[in-house]
Amino acid sequence: MPLNQDVLWYKDAIIYQVHVRTFNDSNGDGIGDFVGLEQKLPYLQELGINAIWLMPFFPSPLRDDGYDIADYHSVHSSYGTLEDFRKLLDSAHERGIRVIIEMVLNHTSDQHPWFQESRSSRDNPRRDWYVWSDTDNRYKGTRIIFLDTEKSNWAWDPVSRSYYWHRFFSHQPDLNYDNPAVREQMWEVMRFWLEMGVDAFRLDAVPYLVEREGTNCENLPETHAVLKELRRRLDEQFPGRMLLAEANQWPADLRPYFGDGDEFHMAFHFPLMPRMFMGVKLEDRKPIIEILQQTPEIPPTCQWSLFLRNHDELTLEMVTDMERDYMYDSYAGDKTMRLNLGIRRRLAPLLENDRRRIELMNGMLMSLPGTPIIYYGDEIGMGDNINLGDRNGVRTPMQWSGGWNGGFSTAEPDRLYAPLIQNPVYGYPAVNVVAQVGSEHSLLHWMRRIIDVRKSNVVFGRGSIEFLHPPNHRILAYVRRLGNEVVLVVNNLSGAAQAVELDLRGYKGHIPIEMSGKNIFPRVGDLPYLLTLGPYQFFWFRLRRI
């Protein structure tokens, strides 16, 4: 299956997020690798996704799951070789799957040779590649992100007897983007991978590239200038490739990252995600509609990236204090589930393994404006292990079967990079791909179908959205539209059956065709269109004028 050559391919994409280490171990060393991932491409193709986003696979001391890169031009030996990666890339492309890789621009590992040189002497040519200071009093207006572990954004370096700046862990010194040599070097890094065939970068932690006194050191114009320059070079030299921003910000603050269509192609919509969970818990569309109404228009070539869960905690930075308290009480009653300002849990446990809620959330993910991202394992309802530290509880091995190590690896179980989920509800004997492939009504089959329906109509990826406001607030209803193509989406956020009357007078004469079963519903007339929905049920109707 050839790759779709449309330069706006990312608008129609369904992205699957996976860490090489977690997916499939081909050589029995207990760690997933490129060859193992390549072996599972047919599974992903069958699932229906058309892009994979690989988490960092570079050489790294792995003190932050690979986001502490020690060499940008190679791959971590645990995952294989650069050649293995090339083969994976080619195989994915042959199957019509694009490959998005991580690029951590903001910082390196403190083990990176650049930092080792930088700290070695104040006269070293790379001294100015990082942000050094004789005091820890600069940039006082900057918040600390990892509140649970870090007390300051400055760390003392005993080697060069000065402080270095870090927005994340202290072992992740920030690069100095005021230095032209750094900017040039990081473009060279990106070009290295683009020339190999990588389709897109997810650029990590982009708001923090540049620091300025008297500011909060986030979203600065100087940072945008750096990013625009990267984009200009990308478009010139590698048209059709894509940049995805990781910027955990409010929609209005995110908007500048799209620029005039000349900065990022895509950006994660962080504030929407917790509000989807909140809406379902509250059984009220209010938080979802509110945040989407606050979301500014973006250039036509740009796209939001939507997700339910990812490798990090369910971040609650972009909610009010009251909303955060509510989310904690609702979804993380056990305080060990909380991390930083978030909840370190997977989708299925968050939703109490309620299949109806899992389907509803995925239905909204696939039908709201943006490109959906599925976190590996969520398509089969994998669980988590909150007894593992940090965010490792949501990064356990993929559960392929009920056999040895869940089919993930042939290694001795205690050699696995992390233990498999073993509990009776979510453990690999109960939740695995083989079992779900064999069951026509499994979550996996349902996910395949919903992805198929989503891909059947470009309106989901590219259409406008118009919210309906039925008096029943438990119903979230909207119309997606692209030219003459119209899709009506009706979601019941409640755990009880609901009746709703929709004002569809603007679509009088249209015949709703339910997109999953292809059944036609009564024609839209002058009267309010009455629908009844079961608990957490949703409908996608194609409105046809025939």
Next chain:
Amino acid sequence: MADETFLTDDFLRQLVNVGEVDILIGLPTHNNAKTIGSIVQTIQGGILRWFPRERAVIINADGGSRDGTPELITGVSIDDVRRDANLHALRTLHSISTRYGNSPIETVALRTILAAAELLQAKACVVMSPECSIESDSISKLLRPIRGDGFDFVTPIYRRHKFEGLLITNLIYPMTRALYGLRIREPYTRDFGFSGNFASDFLAQQSWDGGSNESGIELRLTLAAIAGHRRICQTFLGDREHIEHRGADLVPALRQTVGTLFSAMDADFKLWSATNGSQSVTTEGPDHEVLMEPLRINRKRLREMFASGVAELAGVFQQILSPPTLAELQRIASLNEAEFHYPADLWVRTVYEFAASYRKSVISRDHIIQSLAPLFRGRALTFLVENRNAAAEEIESNIESLCIEFERQKPFLVQMWKARE
């Protein structure tokens, strides 16, 4: 279940859209445009501040307002409340309205609210008077005992002028207390809270057949809570401007309160006849607070109304009252203004004899209630004079003495009740 023919289709449609709620605020209205906007804003602010996570609805049962009251209720924007109070709403807060007729009927309004509470499975409900502004935390004070502490019924205590609510202080409170054994200061009130469970039971048990013309539904609710052994508490709401019953309004007020109380005594005889003494009720905040501003009293007019009533209604009183009681009243009626005094023990005996006669229906029950009006005016005059220069605690002590007198003479009431069986 609520009578399926009782609610309009439009109202039912609105209820369907609201769905299950945790909190329901009922507003029975009739031409309250002057006050209702600020009351709804205060209610919404209270819900956002104190119950941000709860599913809430404001239900307006309107008796045919012609001043746009319902539109004002449904038109209050929660965004205005949020802006003013810097509050954040997690949920949709609904305000819906239904018109049940073209004139205000308390029973129908409350029945509508109760039916809505049952259909929406409301866990805690409050009914607020639409006539005067409320303090911002009133909603919390009425709801919290139900949501947090498991009470079924919450009555208010107000900061009143010392001579406000004389019918309550001189009859309804002390007699309810003596009969049912609970010291509920405001048994007849327009602001109260109740559990959804109690609402459903009351809705099911109450006879609504002649309901649209019956009055005093709020007092019936209080008495039902007592008779049903519901958990009851009081909460101090502070100031509440009250629309005083003018002279001409006294008879309707007596019908709503005394008439309701006398009616309930029949059904509740086993309960109240077996009750001795009285117990305090759990109370949040002070159990009384009075304002002491001087008040001009038209003693002459009150005395004249009493005296003329005693004279004109002598034939009626002969059927209601015992000869000694009537003789004593006639003696008092002959006293001049300076000597006038209607003592507590005689007042209690009068009321009890009225109650017993009401039960026996010696004459039309409504005539019995109406004929109490001049006597109440006489008692009110004595209370006003006795307490004109009294300090707050002295007034409270006098009310307490009256209550004790009601309790002391209760065996006399029981005796009369049984004697007339």
